[in-house]
Amino acid sequence: MSNNPLTRRKFIHLGTGALAATSAAKVVLQPRVLSASPRPVAPSDTIRFASIGTGIRGCEHLEASLRVPGIECVAVCDLYDSRHIAAAEAVNNPNVAVTRDYRTILDRKDVDSVLIATMDHQHRHIFEDACAAGKDIYCEKPMSHTVEDGFAMVETARRHNRMVAIGSQRVSSVLYAKAKEIYDSGKLGEVFCINAYWDRNSPSGAWVYPIPPDASETTIDWNAFLYNAPKRAYDPVRFFRWRCFTDYGEGLGGDLFVHLLSGIHFVTGTNTPALRAQSTGGLYHFKDGRDFPDLIETFYDYPNFRVTLRCNLNNDGGEFIGFYGTQGTMIIKDATLTYSPQNTRPQPEDYSIFGWPKSLRDQYLKQWHAEHPEPEALNWEVDSEVESYALPHGYSDTVDHQANFYNAVRTRKPVVENEVFGNNTAIGCHLANFAYFNKSIAVWDDSQKKIVKG
Numbered sequence: 001m002s003n004n005p006l007t008r009r010k011f012i013h014l015g016t017g018a019l020a021a022t023s024a025a026k027v028v029l030q031p032r033v034l035s036a037s038p039r040p041v042a043p044s045d046t047i048r049f050a051s052i053g054t055g056i057r058g059c060e061h062l063e064a065s066l067r068v069p070g071i072e073c074v075a076v077c078d079l080y081d082s083r084h085i086a087a088a089e090a091v092n093n094p095n096v097a098v099t100r101d102y103r104t105i106l107d108r109k110d111v112d113s114v115l116i117a118t119m120d121h122q123h124r125h126i127f128e129d130a131c132a133a134g135k136d137i138y139c140e141k142p143m144s145h146t147v148e149d150g151f152a153m154v155e156t157a158r159r160h161n162r163m164v165a166i167g168s169q170r171v172s173s174v175l176y177a178k179a180k181e182i183y184d185s186g187k188l189g190e191v192f193c194i195n196a197y198w199d200r201n202s203p204s205g206a207w208v209y210p211i212p213p214d215a216s217e218t219t220i221d222w223n224a225f226l227y228n229a230p231k232r233a234y235d236p237v238r239f240f241r242w243r244c245f246t247d248y249g250e251g252l253g254g255d256l257f258v259h260l261l262s263g264i265h266f267v268t269g270t271n272t273p274a275l276r277a278q279s280t281g282g283l284y285h286f287k288d289g290r291d292f293p294d295l296i297e298t299f300y301d302y303p304n305f306r307v308t309l310r311c312n313l314n315n316d317g318g319e320f321i322g323f324y325g326t327q328g329t330m331i332i333k334d335a336t337l338t339y340s341p342q343n344t345r346p347q348p349e350d351y352s353i354f355g356w357p358k359s360l361r362d363q364y365l366k367q368w369h370a371e372h373p374e375p376e377a378l379n380w381e382v383d384s385e386v387e388s389y390a391l392p393h394g395y396s397d398t399v400d401h402q403a404n405f406y407n408a409v410r411t412r413k414p415v416v417e418n419e420v421f422g423n424n425t426a427i428g429c430h431l432a433n434f435a436y437f438n439k440s441i442a443v444w445d446d447s448q449k450k451i452v453k454g
C-alpha cells in the first residue's frame, strides 16, 4: 500500500483540513447549593422537616441537610429503634424527637415537610397521608412500587396542592446541568442512541448488608414493616436486604435503572414513559434466595431515540451514560463529563473508490474538489475541541437536590423532578421488570395507564 496515494490519512489532509479535536483542560464545576439560596435565610423562613425512614439513605439525607441553608430537622421516625440513635447522630442533635409512628409526625403543626426514605412498598401510603396532612414531600426514588401506586400518588399530590421532589438526585447535579446545556446547544446533532450502565462487584453492591447484632422483633416493628406485603414470620434478611425481594422493592430496576433513566430524561427533556421495553439477564452469582436477577439488560424504545441500560453485579464497571449523536458524543462516567465532536465537514469518498481504476479515481477527486473548494484562509472555522468537566472533591448532588426542593417549598415553584417526572421514570423500572419476569415485550399502554404484553 505504500505507493497507493489513497490512504485515509491523505484524504483527511486533502479534504477541508483535519478537524483537530484537541483536548481542553478539565473544568471543575461549582456546586449549586450556593445559588439555590443566594441570600441568608431569615429564621422566620426556616423550613422544619422530619425524616420518615432513617436507615442508610435517611441518615445520608440527615447528614446532607446540615449543609443546606434554612432548614431544620425537628423529628425522625423509624421502625427500628437503633436507627433513632443513628438519626440523632447524623443530624447532630441528641434531643431530636424520635418515634416509630409516622402519624405522630404528620400531626405536628410545626413540621412543614417530610422526607420519605422507607422501603419502596411503603412510599405510597406515607406519601398520601403526608399530602392529606398538608406536608410538602421529598420522596425517595423509585417513587412507586407499582404502576398503580405512582398514578395514585400523582393524583393525591395534585388534589392537596403539595410540592413534591422525587429523590434521583442526579437531576440536580451540576454535572448533569452541564450535560443538558451541551445537549440543548445542538452540538451533539441528533441523538438516536443512548447507552447506560451501572455495574458493581461486591456483596454490598448486591445488597448483602450485614444484620446488626441487636436486630430482633423487640427492636423492630416487624408488622409495620410488612404493611400490605404478604404476612410472614420475622426475618431480618427481608428487613435489611429488602431490595432483593419483589414484595418490598424492584431490584436493580428500582435501585439503579431509575437513576440512569432520571439522568437521561432530564438531559433529553423527556417527560413521558418509554413506549416499550425488552429485558434479558439472570441470577448468576448471588443465589441467596433473592427474587431479582444480578444482571439485567433492558432495551427501551422512546419516540425519538432508543436507550439500552445494563446493571451487572458481577463486574466493577461503575456508572456510565453515553449520548451518541450525529455530530458528537457525550459521555458521563462517574464524576466526569466529556464531549467529543465528530468531523462532519465534507470529505471525499476514501474507501469504496479503492476498487476504481486510477483514471476514474482521479476524475472523481478532481470533480469533488471543484465542488467543495477550500475556504479562504481567513474563513477557516476554528476547530471544535473536546470538552471535559469534573465534579469538585466532596461535591454532593444530594445537598443540591435537597436545596432545590426546599427552594421550591419556599417559592411554590415546582422542581423538575416532581411527582410526574418521578412517576415516569419509575414506570421505566416497572417496564424492565415486567419484561424480565414475563419473558415478553412490555408495552406501555397510555390510554389504560398500564403495562401490557407486546
Ligand SMILES: NC(=O)c1ccc[n+]([C@@H]2O[C@H](COP(=O)([O-])OP(=O)(O)OC[C@H]3O[C@@H](n4cnc5c(N)ncnc54)[C@H](O)[C@@H]3O)[C@@H](O)[C@H]2O)c1
Pocket (backbone or CB within 6 Å): 052, 053, 054, 055, 056, 057, 058, 077, 078, 079, 080, 083, 100, 102, 116, 117, 118, 119, 120, 122, 140, 141, 142, 167, 168, 169, 224, 225, 239, 240, 242, 254, 255
Ligand atoms: N437516592 C439515592 O441515591 C438512594 C440511595 C439509597 C436508597 N434510596 C432509596 O431510599 C429508600 C430507603 O432505602 P435505604 O437504603 O435507606 O433502606 P433501609 O432499609 O436502610 O432504610 C429504610 C428504613 O425505613 C424504615 N421504615 C419502613 N417503613 C417505615 C414506616 N412505615 N415508618 C417509619 N419507618 C419506616 C425502616 O425501619 C428502615 O430503617 C428506598 O426507597 C431506596 O430506594 C435512594
